[in-house]
Amino acid sequence: xxxxxxxxxxxxxxYAMNATITHVEPVTPAMQRIRLQTDxxxxxxxxxxxxxxxxxxxxLSVSGILRPAETLRTYTIxxxxxxxxxxxxxxxxxxxxxxxxxxxxxxxxxxAVTFWWPEGDFFTREAAFHVFIxxxxxxxxxxxxxxxxxxxxxxxxxxxxDTPERDLPMPGPHRLxxxxxxxxxxxxxxxxxxAVAELDLPxxxxxxxxxxxxxxxxxxxxxxxxxxxxxxxxxxxxxFWTPDKRGxx
Numbered sequence: 001x002x003x004x005x006x007x008x009x010x011x012x013x014x015y016a017m018n019a020t021i022t023h024v025e026p027v028t029p030a031m032q033r034i035r036l037q038t039d040x041x042x043x044x045x046x047x048x049x050x051x052x053x054x055x056x057x058x059x060l061s062v063s064g065i066l067r068p069a070e071t072l073r074t075y076t077i078x079x080x081x082x083x084x085x086x087x088x089x090x091x092x093x094x095x096x097x098x099x100x101x102x103x104x105x106x107x108x109x110x111x112a113v114t115f116w117w118p119e120g121d122f123f124t125r126e127a128a129f130h131v132f133i134x135x136x137x138x139x140x141x142x143x144x145x146x147x148x149x150x151x152x153x154x155x156x157x158x159x160x161x162d163t164p165e166r167d168l169p170m171p172g173p174h175r176l177x178x179x180x181x182x183x184x185x186x187x188x189x190x191x192x193x194x195a196v197a198e199l200d201l202p203x204x205x206x207x208x209x210x211x212x213x214x215x216x217x218x219x220x221x222x223x224x225x226x227x228x229x230x231x232x233x234x235x236x237x238x239x240f241w242t243p244d245k246r247g248x249x
Contacts, residue, residue: 033088054072073100078090158192163182188219
């Protein structure tokens with residue numbers, strides 16, 4: 001059954017939009033494509049890499065008041081088409097349980113969705129070259145960022161996933177190195193860190209974007225700063241999740 005429209009739109013309308021899910025399909029065994037069609041023109045500003053917040057529970061319900069962090073989940077916009085009043089997400093089907101995972105698995109065409117417009121500062125900046133480092137959850141953010149850079153950009157990096165079947169294709173001609181855990185944990189991943197250590201980069205004057213599991217992000221940032229002499233301000237970090245911590249996924 002489609003979900004009912006959110007009554008808070010009337011109050012917070014300038015901050016939120018109604019949409020309907022039009023497509024749900026797997027992209028990989030661990031990634032779901034969800035397409036949203038809005039009920040009015042999309043006029044907000046957007047930079048590739050930014051995210052929306054989807055309301056998964058009524059914030060005025062008893063559970064919403066008692067646990068406000070359990071009402072919203074954040075998803076990076078994979079593709080944005082204001083002319084069609086549509087946007088697409090790539091949502092990681094991680095191991096475990098949570099309201100975001102349940103929503104993703106239960107989402108069906110025709111379901112109503114309320115979301116808050118794009119926010120966040122995880123996007124590319126002007127640089128001589130760009131380095132992308134992360135696992136499955138990070139790849140959903142990296143795709144639109146890499147697409148926006150264009151074919152002429154100098155792009156490097158490494159993406160980790162559990163198996164090759166779970167590699168999310170990246171847009172354009174850029175090819176990042178792929179490594180695979182084959183059942184090992186993605187938390188504090190020594191595999192990803194070792195792959196970063198093997199990267200042949202043009203130097204330390206580029207911009208690095210590190211996303212995914214929080215402890216792995218910290219390890220990678222520390223390696224770039226301490227071992228490769230990158231300025232800390234040149235390494236943008238976005239932790240999406242960490243084991244047993246609610247609200248990051």
